Amino acid sequence: MSLRILRTGPLVVLKDAGRPGHAHQGVPPSGAVDRGAFARANALVGNPPGTAVLECTLGGLRVSFDEPTTIALTGTDAALIVGGTPIALETATEVHAGATVTVSMPKRGLRSYLAVRGGFGVPEVLGSRSTDRIAGIGPAKPAAGDVLPIGPLEAVTSPVPALPADGPLEVDLGPRDDWFTAAAVKTFLSAAFTVTPASDSVGLRLDGPALPWARTGELPSEGVVRGAVQVPPDGKPIVFQADHPVTGGYPVIAVLTPEAADRAAQARPGATLRFVAG
Amino acid sequence: MTRFLRCGREAVLAEVDDLEAALALYAAVRAAGLPGVVDLVPAARTVLIRLDPGVTSPEAVRSAVAGLEPGSFSRVAAGTVEIPVVYDGPDLAGVAGHLGVSVDEVVARHTGTQWTMAFGGFAPGFGYLVGGEWDVPRRESPRTRIPAGSVGLAGRFSGVYPHDSPGGWQLIGRTTAVLWDLDRSEPALLVPGMRVIFKAVAR
The missing domain is CATH 2.40.100.10 (Cyclophilin-like)
Known part of the structure; x- marks a missing residue:
């Protein structure tokens, strides 16, 4: 059983839970950018947690199936169009053999997750089927005409995680909030920041009021995590996302909670973000 | 002396005085095989310890690492x-x-x-x-x-x-x-x- 890629749209990659355990070799964690939507997609179709799915940025994906199966689309308000019929969001859908499935352009959100019951049988690289954006580790980006093998994973029943709430993004200050003036920390926790077009799955680059350092000098590079808000000397924050590098060279003022990092993954260029201490 | 810096809910950043101490701490944490520790990133003066919050917590990892006694680093x-x-x-x-x-x-x-x-x-x-x-x-x-x-x-x-x-x-x-x-x-x-x-x- 397989899925054929008919069209990819702006960006489609395979993603799963990523490849932890290799950071000491310089391997980025990668994995789904919105982990919550990724988990919901797998739970809806009965896949074990961590099964690979297609991460589809700004819609445009069109695929066909050679056998009947169950699919689900999560993450944005993009419509899943099966044989010309729009399907309800965040729900499991049966498709018949030969069905053509399209992911429309979302009006809200950025990354949709298309799960197929059985998962994708492409080879793992260092224990993961995620395509890493900066190190290039993992399967090649799917292209029109590619055929991806599906399954065979046993179906499991697991609760579908809840949809995220609205509101400001929760952060925990640190590890380097002491590198910033008290005024900068206050500004960070009260001002509005705008997502710029230079953002991608490596990091969200934000524009907003400057966040001046309280120190001069350089911080030696150190390990960073998903959701870390790194502030270079120009004061413009970068929120690291799933494909972030292993280390960063600028102080991290705060780290988003995992749920906030998932919500940030859906922020489009031009969106306004606010942070609140968790 | 190891200082622990808060680094979100899925990691702990341990900071020491120099590279030798960082390598010694890295070796000690690696050897300890602490439950729920999924990744280690040694650097010039720090070791980032990534953890699975479904298995452990930053607090538990912090106290477990504080209890380790990193020897002198052996090349x-x-x-x-x-x-x-x-x-x-x-x-x-x-x-x-x-x-x-x-x-x-x-x-x-x-x-x-x-x-x-x-x-x-x-x-x-x-x-x-x-x-x-x-x-x-x-x-x-x-x-x-x-x-x-x-x-x-x-x-x-x-x-x-x-x-x-x-x-x-x-x-x-x-x-x-x-x-x-x-x-x-x-x-x-x-x-x-x-x-x-x-x-x-x-x-």
Whole structure:
């Protein structure tokens, strides 16, 4: 059983839970950018947690199936169009053999997750089927005409995680909030920041009021995590996302909670973000 | 003394006084095999400890790591790799000029140094090697493409490019050693704490 890629749209990659355990070799964690939507997609179709799915940025994906199966689309308000019929969001859908499935352009959100019951049988690289954006580790980006093998994973029943709430993004200050003036920390926790077009799955680059350092000098590079808000000397924050590098060279003022990092993954260029201490 | 810095809900950042202490702490945490610890990132003065919040918590990891007694760091325990180098890099003469020594002296110093892989981070398989007694500036203008296997110097570090990539290090030679191979169980030839010896070979 397989899925054929008919069209990819702006960006489609395979993603799963990523490849932890290799950071000491310089391997980025990668994995789904919105982990919550990724988990919901797998739970809806009965896949074990961590099964690979297609991460589809700004819609445009069109695929066909050679056998009947169950699919689900999560993450944005993009419509899943099966044989010309729009399907309800965040729900499991049966498709018949030969069905053509399209992911429309979302009006809200950025990354949709298309799960197929059985998962994708492409080879793992260092224990993961995620395509890493900066190190290039993992399967090649799917292209029109590619055929991806599906399954065979046993179906499991697991609760579908809840949809995220609205509101400001929760952060925990640190590890380097002491590198910033008290005024900068206050500004960070009260001002509005705008997502710029230079953002991608490596990091969200934000524009907003400057966040001046309280120190001069350089911080030696150190390990960073998903959701870390790194502030270079120009004061413009970068929120690291799933494909972030292993280390960063600028102080991290705060780290988003995992749920906030998932919500940030859906922020489009031009969106306004606010942070609140968790 | 290890200081623990808050680093979100899925990690702890442990900070120590210097690189030796960071490598010792890294080795101790790695050897301890703490439940729920999924990844370690050693760096110049820190070790980032990533954890699975479904198994453990930052508080539990912090107290478990505080209870470890990192010994003095042992280079021998982490293994030794010998890397054969043809010393014909495009910046070799420039480095010699900068240091005011002969090209042969640069080679003698590079091969005579007991290097230690301190930490990675630039790219998979890349290691910042420490132990050199000299300081060499980066190139004023980085090269857009440096071939895999190029051996370079920057600041107090030496390193070998694992992949074709851009870079600003001074290139003094090249090796046939494969720094990164996904077909190996540990794809990286060099891992933190490992001792590295460069050996001059004919082209």
